[in-house]
Amino acid sequence: xxxxxxxxxxxxxxxALAAFLFAAGVFGLVRRRTLIGMLIAGELIFSAASLNFLTxxxxxxxxxxxxxxxxxxxMALAAAEVAIALSIIIAVYRNYRSINAKAVSELSG
Amino acid sequence: MxxxxxxxxxxxxxxxxxxxxxxxxxxxxxxxxxxxxxxCGLALTCFGLALLYYFLHxxxxxxxxxxxxxxxxxxxxxxxxxxxEPDEAPAQESRGAxxxxxxxxxxxSGAVFWALVQLGWGHAWAAPxxxxxxxxxxxxxxxLLTTYSLAFELISLVLLAAILGALVIAHxxxxxx
Numbered sequence: 001x002x003x004x005x006x007x008x009x010x011x012x013x014x015x016a017l018a019a020f021l022f023a024a025g026v027f028g029l030v031r032r033r034t035l036i037g038m039l040i041a042g043e044l045i046f047s048a049a050s051l052n053f054l055t056x057x058x059x060x061x062x063x064x065x066x067x068x069x070x071x072x073x074x075m076a077l078a079a080a081e082v083a084i085a086l087s088i089i090i091a092v093y094r095n096y097r098s099i100n101a102k103a104v105s106e107l108s109g
Numbered sequence: 110m111x112x113x114x115x116x117x118x119x120x121x122x123x124x125x126x127x128x129x130x131x132x133x134x135x136x137x138x139x140x141x142x143x144x145x146x147x148x149c150g151l152a153l154t155c156f157g158l159a160l161l162y163y164f165l166h167x168x169x170x171x172x173x174x175x176x177x178x179x180x181x182x183x184x185x186x187x188x189x190x191x192x193x194e195p196d197e198a199p200a201q202e203s204r205g206a207x208x209x210x211x212x213x214x215x216x217x218s219g220a221v222f223w224a225l226v227q228l229g230w231g232h233a234w235a236a237p238x239x240x241x242x243x244x245x246x247x248x249x250x251x252x253l254l255t256t257y258s259l260a261f262e263l264i265s266l267v268l269l270a271a272i273l274g275a276l277v278i279a280h281x282x283x284x285x286x
Contacts, residue, residue, distance in 0.1 A: 006117060008124040008164050015229030017128060017161070021135055021154070023222035028139035030214040036189060040138050040151050043182065047158055050170075057244075058165040062237045064244030065252040068167050069260075072249075075177045076264045080271035082182050086189045087275035093193040 014055040021048035035089045035099045039082065046078045124164060130157030144190050152183045169246045 007013050021044050028041025050071040057067020089099055096103045113119070130153055137150030155178035162171035242248040253261050 012230045016226045019225035023218040024135040024139045027218035054165045063241040065248050083271045083275045087278040099193045
């Protein structure tokens, strides 16, 4: 078996895995009832994006630093997003005594 | 040089472990009812992804994945889980409605998955004819300080703004209560 036939050298496997992560993230984002659960699902979507970037970076790009730097930037943005989102969640919990997404609906009338 | 015996099988085994970790972690993160378990699922997914990044010739990114996602993000989320309500409240909706909306979400995410897999699998991707560099940490550093220096500085500004914003929001909530 030549090394190029192994499934870890085929880009489709990584792309399918990234698609699975993205789909799981979308499912969690729709079905989760707490804000932290939705945040975790959003992190899965971020991971899917960086896995996709690195797959294309490994197989189809002439300059292999581009995708790695993009994945690094995605990680930094995810960290910033988590910091902000968690502080908002803590503030919401202080005011509403709940992190349930349904509880924060005063404006819906 | 004689190759290591059954090297292909070993590589396949490690790859299978990485895929399994990623998939199982994502399922745990999305499906478990207790929040602390879904955070652990996210950490599992990140370990699997770090292994996959090794397979994708990005060892620096694998290290960063473990350092940032498992070491920083998961720990921060665990702190928030401990500060706030630990568990999801039992569903307010009726059994039929839960079944309907869960089925709908499953169908939508399944369709997204199927469509993306079709896109990725059916396409004849063109491999590059040449490589500009090897993509090592040295190349990454050079690119970060030459081509992408503006993006690098902007990211640091974003992180600074995020830290300040988190401090302000958390402090405001405390003074109010």
